[in-house]
Amino acid sequence: MSIDLKEYLRVKRKIVEERLERLWGSVDDPSGLLNAMRYSLMAGGKRLRPILCIAASEAVGGSQEDVIHAACALELIHTYSLIHDDLPAMDNDDLRRGKPTSHKVYGEAAAILAGDALLTAAFEILTDPKHISANPILWMQTTRLIARAAGYAGMIQGQMLDIDSEGKDIELGELEKLHRLKTGALIEVSVRSGAILGGGTNNEIKALSEYGRAIGLAFQVYDDILNIEGSQERLGKKTGTDLDRKKATYPLLLGMSKAKEKGQDLVANALQALTIFDKRGEPLRELARYVAERKR
Amino acid sequence: MSIDLKEYLRVKRKIVEERLERLWGSVDDPSGLLNAMRYSLMAGGKRLRPILCIAASEAVGGSQEDVIHAACALELIHTYSLIHDDLPAMDNDDLRRGKPTSHKVYGEAAAILAGDALLTAAFEILTDPKHISANPILWMQTTRLIARAAGYAGMIQGQMLDIDSEGKDIELGELEKLHRLKTGALIEVSVRSGAILGGGTNNEIKALSEYGRAIGLAFQVYDDILNIEGSQERLGKKTGTDLDRKKATYPLLLGMSKAKEKGQDLVANALQALTIFDKRGEPLRELARYVAERKR
Numbered sequence: 001m002s003i004d005l006k007e008y009l010r011v012k013r014k015i016v017e018e019r020l021e022r023l024w025g026s027v028d029d030p031s032g033l034l035n036a037m038r039y040s041l042m043a044g045g046k047r048l049r050p051i052l053c054i055a056a057s058e059a060v061g062g063s064q065e066d067v068i069h070a071a072c073a074l075e076l077i078h079t080y081s082l083i084h085d086d087l088p089a090m091d092n093d094d095l096r097r098g099k100p101t102s103h104k105v106y107g108e109a110a111a112i113l114a115g116d117a118l119l120t121a122a123f124e125i126l127t128d129p130k131h132i133s134a135n136p137i138l139w140m141q142t143t144r145l146i147a148r149a150a151g152y153a154g155m156i157q158g159q160m161l162d163i164d165s166e167g168k169d170i171e172l173g174e175l176e177k178l179h180r181l182k183t184g185a186l187i188e189v190s191v192r193s194g195a196i197l198g199g200g201t202n203n204e205i206k207a208l209s210e211y212g213r214a215i216g217l218a219f220q221v222y223d224d225i226l227n228i229e230g231s232q233e234r235l236g237k238k239t240g241t242d243l244d245r246k247k248a249t250y251p252l253l254l255g256m257s258k259a260k261e262k263g264q265d266l267v268a269n270a271l272q273a274l275t276i277f278d279k280r281g282e283p284l285r286e287l288a289r290y291v292a293e294r295k296r
Numbered sequence: 297m298s299i300d301l302k303e304y305l306r307v308k309r310k311i312v313e314e315r316l317e318r319l320w321g322s323v324d325d326p327s328g329l330l331n332a333m334r335y336s337l338m339a340g341g342k343r344l345r346p347i348l349c350i351a352a353s354e355a356v357g358g359s360q361e362d363v364i365h366a367a368c369a370l371e372l373i374h375t376y377s378l379i380h381d382d383l384p385a386m387d388n389d390d391l392r393r394g395k396p397t398s399h400k401v402y403g404e405a406a407a408i409l410a411g412d413a414l415l416t417a418a419f420e421i422l423t424d425p426k427h428i429s430a431n432p433i434l435w436m437q438t439t440r441l442i443a444r445a446a447g448y449a450g451m452i453q454g455q456m457l458d459i460d461s462e463g464k465d466i467e468l469g470e471l472e473k474l475h476r477l478k479t480g481a482l483i484e485v486s487v488r489s490g491a492i493l494g495g496g497t498n499n500e501i502k503a504l505s506e507y508g509r510a511i512g513l514a515f516q517v518y519d520d521i522l523n524i525e526g527s528q529e530r531l532g533k534k535t536g537t538d539l540d541r542k543k544a545t546y547p548l549l550l551g552m553s554k555a556k557e558k559g560q561d562l563v564a565n566a567l568q569a570l571t572i573f574d575k576r577g578e579p580l581r582e583l584a585r586y587v588a589e590r591k592r
Contacts, residue, residue, distance in 0.1 A: 027449050031456035034448060084412060089404035108385035109459050112408065113452050116380060116415065120447035123419045127440035136432050143439075144423035151416035152330060153323050156409050160327035163405050 005286040009051065015064065016050045017042070019072050023125065036106045036114035037121070041079050043097050048219075048291075049074040049187060053194035055283040056208050059274075062198020069131050070142060070193045073122040077150050078186060080118035083111055085159060123147070135197075142193045149189035158182025170248045176217070183223075184216030191215075191284075203276065210273040211284060218266035219291050224249035225259055226294060267292050301582040305347065311360065312346045313338070315368050319421065332402045332410035333417070337375050339393050344515075344587075345370040345483060349490035351579040352504050355570075358494020365427050366438060366489045369418040373446050374482060376414035379407055381455060419443070431493075438489045445485035454478025466544045472513065479519075480512030487511075487580075499572065506569040507580060514562035515587050520545035521555055522590065563588050 020041055024034060050071030057067040086093040086101040087108065094104050103111035126132075126146065132139035148154060158181030165178060191212030195205045227242045228251055242249050250259040270288040274281045316337055320330060346367030353363040382389040382397040383404065390400050399407035419439065422428075428435035444450060454477030461474060487508030491501040523538045524547055538545045546555040566584040570577045 029448070029453060031453050031460060033453050033456040037448060080412075084408055087405075087408065089408060109383075110456065112380055112383065112385060113456050113459075116376075116412075117448040117452045119412065119415060120443050120452065124440055124443035124447055127436050127443065129437065129440070132436065136436050140423045140428065140432050140436060141425065144420055144425070147416050147420035147423065151420055152325070152333060152413040156413045156416065157325060157327050157329050160329040160406065160409050163409075164327060 003282050003286055005283070005290055008283055008286070009046075009290075012051045012054055013047045015068070016047045016054075016071060016075065019068055020075060023072060023121070032106075033110070033113060033117055036102060036110050037118050039105060040083050040096075040102050040114065041076065041118065043099050045075070045079070045097060047075060048287075049078050049190040052187065052190045052212070052215075052284075052287060055287060056191045056194025056200075056212075057198030059208065059277050059281045059284055060195050060198045060200030060204045061280065062194070062200070066199070067194050067197045069125050069128060070139075070146070070197055071190075073125045073146065074186065074190050074193070076118045076122040076125070077146070077155075080115040080122075081150075081155060081159070081186075083115040083118070087111060090159070090163065119150075138196055142196050145189050145196075146193060149185040154181055154185035154189075155183075158185065165248060168248075172253050175248050175250070175253060179220040180213075180217055183220045184213065187216035187219060188212035207273045207276050208284075211270045211288070214266045214270035214273065215288050215291050218263050218270065218288070221250045221259060221263040221266065222292050222294065224251055225256070225263065228256070230294075263292055299578050299582055301579070301586055304579055304582070305342075305586075308347045308350055309343045311364070312343045312350075312367060312371065315364055316371060319368060319417070328402075329406070329409060329413055332398060332406050333414050335401060336379050336392075336398050336410065337372065337414065339395050341371070341375070341393060343371060344583075345374050345486040348483065348486045348508070348511075348580075348583060351583060352487045352490025352496075352508075353494030355504065355573050355577045355580055356491050356494045356496030356500045357576065358490070358496070362495070363490050363493045365421050365424060366435075366442070366493055367486075369421045369442065370482065370486045370489065372414045372418040372421070373442070373451075376411040376418075377446075377451060377455070377482075379411040379414070383407060386455070386459065415446075434492055438492050441485050441492075442489060445481040450477055450481035450485075451479075454481065461544060464544075468549050471544050471546070471549060475516040476509075476513055479516045480509065483512035483515060484508035503569045503572055504580075507566045507584070510562045510566035510569065511584050511587050514559050514566065514584070517546045517555060517559040517562065518588050518590065520547055521552070521559065524552070526590075559588055 027034060053067050053071040053074055054064050057063065082096060083102045085091050086096055087103055093101055095101065102114055106114065123143065126139065126143040158178055161178040162182055188209060192205060192209045195208040200208065224242065227239055227249065230239050250262060254262060267288050271285055274285055323330060349363050349367040349370055350360050353359065378392060379398045381387050382392055383399055389397055391397065398410055402410065422435065422439040422442065446452070454474055457474040458478055484505060488501060488505045491504040496504065520538065523535055523545065526535050546558060550558060563584050567581060570581055
């Protein structure tokens with residue numbers, strides 16, 4: 001029943017990246033904005049959110065084609081959030097995925113605008129009549145869920161809480177809220193979008209939302225762990241930075257051993273939510289384990 | 297046939313602002329993000345874009361209620377663009393509508409995030425099933441047009457061109473392209489959205505798009521003129537700043553007299569596009585003149 005996740009990720013990544021390349025058509029852009037957008041978009045991410053979206057669609061019997069545009073839109077939103085998070089006024093990071101960040105290459109103004117443009121383009125794609133005509137109501141519903149997860153009640157509020165919390169003592173409950181919003185909301189909605197657009201039943205959508213919620217938080221718990229135990233080569237970004245910044249993390253608040261336990265529990269919850277799925281849920285099972293290891 | 301535009305603007309502004317206040321419901325927001333969003337949104341703009349949207353709907357026989365959520369979304373997008381344009385990395389403005397700009401009050405990080413959140417919230421509103429259920433296809437189509445006008449092929453590219461052009465010699469054709477993108481695209485789509493969602497015929501939508509295109513550029517031509525001839529009290533922002541910055545403007549490239557002629561021609565074009573409308577087009581006619589005078 002087991003699948004070769006490494007191969008699965010390679011194939012899906014390739015499909016997502018081909019589609020991301022083809023999104024832009026031949027727009028006249030003397031400003032260079034599109035170059036800045038594409039620089040960050042094609043800088044070699046894991047494509048975790050689009051792959052989760054596709055895997056969720058396939059788990060409920062839908063196809064990759066059913067959800068590929070939502071998958072691309074989710075990656076655009078994720079990329080915009082990274083560009084803005086890296087800005088000098090935010091985390092002030094020079095390196096992302098082993099490459100200079102957008103504002104280091106294009107300057108701060110262009111980086112802000114490239115982020116704005118990727119976010120806006122996501123909604124242009126989500127409302128493209130070419131692919132939504134089969135079921136405009138489902139697309140509309142999904143677009144709204146994505147906007148909510150990415151917005152002031154989701155990811156952006158999480159980033160705001162994150163900035164506010166730096167250098168402060170925060171409690172575990174606050175840390176969890178912050179991460180559920182900042183990282184969790186978009187991961188959860190990636191899975192949920194795939195389930196909805198893939199034609200899942202209400203039960204399946206509910207189960208996959210729970211799965212997404214669990215791995216969304218697990219992702220952050222392991223991110224914190226890897227920031228201490230991981231190597232810069234493997235992660236493509238600096239490690240040890242959270243400690244340098246005295247940033248609240250799961251290992252810092254819980255201790256490393258309890259933090260790992262928390263991560264394992266969340267992965268177990270995610271797998272538990274998948275029990276109603278047959279072998280079509282196998283990629284999602286492997287993805288839950290991958291979130292913890294992040295080796296491939 | 298003539299209407300009292302001052303009264304018309306007062307009534308419509310009030311309706312738009314009441315709706316803008318009611319958009320947020322009771323979201324739990326310990327981060328203060330919503331405060332920053334509302335600060336800029338409720339800082340007393342002219343509400344030109346939402347009013348154009350409503351007036352276009354009424355011109356084609358639609359109602360205010362048909363388009364009020366699109367009108368609000370357009371104002372959110374406009375407000376986000378102002379917050380980001382004012383940032384230190386962009387125009388570095390301390391004052392907007394007579395009040396300190398977002399980054400002066402909340403800091404740069406919060407201002408970037410408040411802009412991001414307003415942009416994202418616009419798309420959440422545009423896909424709200426509560427008001428789009430009567431015609432999801434039209435709403436989807438309109439949402440896409442708005443995303444396109446606001447995005448890399450529209451407003452954001454215009455802002456990028458604007459930043460690139462500062463301190464450079466640019467030609468009239470380039471200046472016009474810049475403004476058609478930066479200011480014109482969102483104004484045009486405001487009128488066009490109202491025409492579509494108000495149930496206009498293809499002919500009516502086409503005529504109102506032409507109208508919007510003309511006043512969109514006229515708005516910028518007069519903005520340039522007022523930056524030289526207007527008073528800070530009336531405009532609520534500093535004047536003379538374009539000259540200080542050696543920014544390319546219509547008066548600078550054409551001379552003041554030709555610039556005014558250009559503005560008048562554009563207003564005439566806008567009025568010409570309205571000839572197919574009866575007295576229901578009267579507010580749009582008055583609005584075209586208002587764009588030039590901006591006194592009320």
